Amino acid sequence: MNGNGRFKGVNPEYERVRTDSDGDGLSDRWEDYNGRDPDDGRLQFEFDCGGWQTEGWMSEGDLTNIAGRQGFLDFDLFAAQASITRGGLKLDAAKNQGKLAIRVRSTTATKLSVSANGKSLGTASIGGDNQFSTVEIPLGRAWTGTIKSLQLTWSAPKGTTVEIDWIRVQ
Ligand SMILES: [Ca+2]
Numbered sequence: 001m002n003g004n005g006r007f008k009g010v011n012p013e014y015e016r017v018r019t020d021s022d023g024d025g026l027s028d029r030w031e032d033y034n035g036r037d038p039d040d041g042r043l044q045f046e047f048d049c050g051g052w053q054t055e056g057w058m059s060e061g062d063l064t065n066i067a068g069r070q071g072f073l074d075f076d077l078f079a080a081q082a083s084i085t086r087g088g089l090k091l092d093a094a095k096n097q098g099k100l101a102i103r104v105r106s107t108t109a110t111k112l113s114v115s116a117n118g119k120s121l122g123t124a125s126i127g128g129d130n131q132f133s134t135v136e137i138p139l140g141r142a143w144t145g146t147i148k149s150l151q152l153t154w155s156a157p158k159g160t161t162v163e164i165d166w167i168r169v170q
C-alpha cells in the first residue's frame with residue numbers, strides 16, 4: 001500500500017515511499033503526473049501542484065503556514081528571522097550548475113540567505129515594493145557533490161509577507 005496502485009494522488013505520505021530516481025525530492029510518479037522529467041536531476045520547485053502544494057518545503061518556526069495560492073508559497077514572518085527548508089534531496093551538483101534563481105516578492109525589504117547541506121551559498125536582497133523579481137545566487141564552491149538539503153533564511157521586520165513563485169537552478 002505505497003500509493004503506487006490505482007490512486008494518482010500526490011499525498012505527501014505517498015511521496016515518502018515512492019521512488020525518486022533523479023534525486024530532486026519529487027517522486028517519479030509525482031513528476032509524471034505533473035509534467036516534470038523524472039530523470040533530469042534538475043532542481044525545480046514551481047508550487048503549482050494542488051495535491052502537494054509546498055513540494056516538500058517546510059517552515060522552520062516563526063512563520064505562518066507556507067502553502068499559498070496555487071503556484072506560490074507564501075508566509076508572514078512572526079520574527080525578524082525565519083527559515084524554510086527542503087530536505088530529502090539527492091541532487092547531483094554537477095547536473096545543476098549556474099545560479100540558484102528564486103522569483104519572489106516581499107512587502108518589506110528582505111535579506112535572503114541561502115544554504116545547502118548546512119553551508120552558506122550566498123545572500124540576496126529583495127526590495128520591499130511587493131513586486132516580483134528574480135534574485136540569483138551564483139553557485140560557488142560550497143555547491144558540490146550531493147545536495148541533500150536547502151535552507152532559505154529570511155531577515156525582515158516581523159509581519160513581512162514573502163511570496164515565492166518558483167525556485168530553480170538556471
Ligand atoms: Ca524526481
Ligand SMILES: [Ca+2]
Pocket residue numbers: 022024031036037038039040041042
Ligand atoms: Ca526531475
